[in-house]
Amino acid sequence: MSTTNLQPAASLHHRARSFAPGVLLSGTVAMASLFISSRYGGPVMLYAILFGIAFNFLAADEKCAPGIQFASKRILQLGVILLGASVTFTEIAGLGWATALLVASAVTVTLTLGWMIGRSAGLSSSHSTLSSGAVAICGASAAMAIASVLPQNKESERNLILTVVGVTSLSTIAMVLYPMLTHAMGLTDMQAGVFLGATIHDVAQVIGAGYIVSDDAGAVAAVVKLMRVTLLAPAVFIIAMLYARQSKAADPQNSGAQASGRAFPMFLLGFAALMAANSFGFVPEAWRGGISEMSRFSLVVAVSALGVKTSLKDLFEVGPKPIAALVLQTLLLAVFVAAAVLLFARVLPH
DSSP: OOHHHHHHHHHHHHHHHHHHHHHHHHHHHHHHHHHHHHHHOSOHHHHHHHHHHTTGGGTTOTTTHHHHHHIIIIIHHHHHHHHGGGOOHHHHHHHHHHHHHHHHHHHHHHHHHHHHHHHHTTOOHHHHHHHHHHHHTTTHHHHHHHHTTSOOOTTHHHHHHHHHHHHHHHHHHHHHHHHHHHHHTTOOHHHHHHHHHHHOSSHHHHHHHHHHHOHHHHHHHHHHHHHHHTTHHHHHHHHHHHTTTTOOSSOHHHHHHHHHHHHSOTHHHHHHHHHHHHHTTOSOHHHHHHHHHHHHHHHHHHHHHHHHHOOHHHHHHSOHHHHHHHHHHHHHHHHHHHHHHHHTTTTSOO
16 A cells, blocks of 8 residues: 555554544543433533633643533534435425514624624624624634634734633523523523524534433434524625725735635535425434434433533633623523514414
8 A cells, every 4th residue: 555545544553542532632521421311311512611610721732622622613513414314305394584674683783783782882883794604603713713704913813712712601691591491481492592503603502502401302402503594695794784984904805705605504414405305204213313422422422522622711801892792792682582473473473
């Protein structure tokens, strides 16, 4: 066998070794969480995030960091892709036009009124757009995509860091608090899934919060969140066009296309493909249970890694104005969706 043929295998082996410590840590936290949940009851996702936070000191460890990052992103994506085997086109259609309209309206309202909130809090126009976009669509990944098409200055990188830290922290808090809120509001599991999928910023926390409520709520929340994430590409394009006159360093149309191309979640295509296969009967009935369990475990591992990456200290190190804006924008989104779910409960999934 030639040296050329051995190179890919050697590279794969090296990457596997670099990921192993962090993935094993995340997997251990996940198994501990599953054991405690099965033995004593309680939400496994909540255990995973809390146990993970206890190991935050390893998040920056050079041996563990690559695997933690891999688990929080790639294993999460695997879990979401496999979740497609438990969803069909009939179930998507079952969410109805009202759910799609609710998601689109929530994103639009949060982008526009959220920008006004940011400006009122003393943030620059671009920082306000960055903050409201991260809250409206999908958290940190939206923030990075939007930041790449905004005018660049000496504060751009700082604003991005503040937004990513703030929105991730708030999303984790929402993951814990929102399930209790849905119970207090008297929502059904399906309605709770719609609320959680339409309000929580990051995919991992949406799924975690959904499964804290129930398996049905988790599945609905994931689908609603994926509906919301698909709005990232058009939102980035529109933002790029709006800032075209201010952005002189690069062609705004190209930067917008590149940003959306990098940030758009390609694993969504895997989810859709598996959902299509399941809808047309290509996934054997005997496999669905195993795929569902594999998906659930992958998601617990990913949320465990997310917990390890979460530092409560970071929340207190960011400036008060960006955090105030993020909190108000998050509350705006939650109030809008909650009001819509309660007012239009009859036409939403229930």
